[in-house]
């Protein structure tokens with residue numbers, strides 16, 4: 001009998017080898033005669049031809065010889081585990097990288113219960129390597145206030161200083177200068193996407209990010225603010241209607257503000273590749289993109305951001321009256337994906353679908369309205385009623 005194992009991963013990872021060796025040992029010990037051992041993983045370059053034809057989605061890797069050769073090693077792991085389980089008390093082991101690699105360990109709260117829980121943890125320092133965090137932990141340094149300044153770059157120093165002082169850093173002059181080159185009308189754009197390990201739409205690839213929703217706020221020269229949205233819950237591939245709607249909504253000129261431009265720019269480029277007849281119009285939007293994230297990073301820091309410049313952290317700091325947690329149902333990108341999947345499911349009632357639609361629209365609208373308000377603060381345009 002052949003024994004196969006498939007992973008939603010797109011390559012064979014190191015830990016899969018141990019996994020396969022262990023499972024092969026267990027199967028054999030349970031009396032299952034194994035003829036071959038293979039690990040299948042998803043081929044992310046494969047294109048779904050449609051009609052439920054999934055041939056080629058999985059790539060098989062024969063690990064028979066390797067797995068069977070490791071029987072003694074596996075026996076050793078089991079003996080070791082049994083010895084530990086037989087000990088009268090739990091082993092003394094510190095938490096570290098091994099607790100999250102390759103997956104989060106379920107015992108983390110237990111193992112870290114006696115470790116220092118500093119008010120200002122060192123991990124709030126942006127782009128501070130885990131090696132440095134470890135080095136400091138060895139010296140008993142867990143709190144930002146104890147981190148020597150000579151280990152910090154300018155941004156990290158700012159996070160340390162303003163966090164400890166509980167003060168806001170805002171270079172208003174610099175932020176306004178960053179935005180001075182861009183006039184009105186201005187557009188504020190945000191996408192929501194979905195990925196499928198097993199594609200459901202013809203012509204799409206595993207894990208391809210498929211755009212199903214956008215929100216766009218438009219600020220006219222007159223100072224009037226309007227919003228348009230696209231959301232496709234039909235259950236068909238939303239990407240082409242999305243691209244058409246995007247081109248129609250974005251006009252021909254004026255900056256297109258996004259927060260973390262790499263995401264939107266890459267999605268637009270992919271759409272242009274997928275639908276070459278729309279390519280020119282799509283790439284013209286990309287040429288107008290202005291990213292608010294680097295401006296936020298450079299010019300603004302509030303201690304409540306805890307070292308992060310995600311819009312979910314920056315918005316409540318800059319515009320406290322706007323909150324994602326006040327939204328009904330969908331409050332983050334992960335929840336938006338879940339809501340989309342439920343929305344396109346054939347068994348979802350029309351009533352529930354209408355509710356999901358409303359929640360998704362509200363969520364994405366807040367993302368772009370958040371950008372409008374951030375822009376307003378950064379551009380020092382308090383003269384506008386937004």
Ligand code: SF4
Nearest residue numbers: 095099105107108111
């Ligand atoms: S959290 Fe898990 S991996 Fe980390 S020390 Fe505890 S048991 Fe080991």
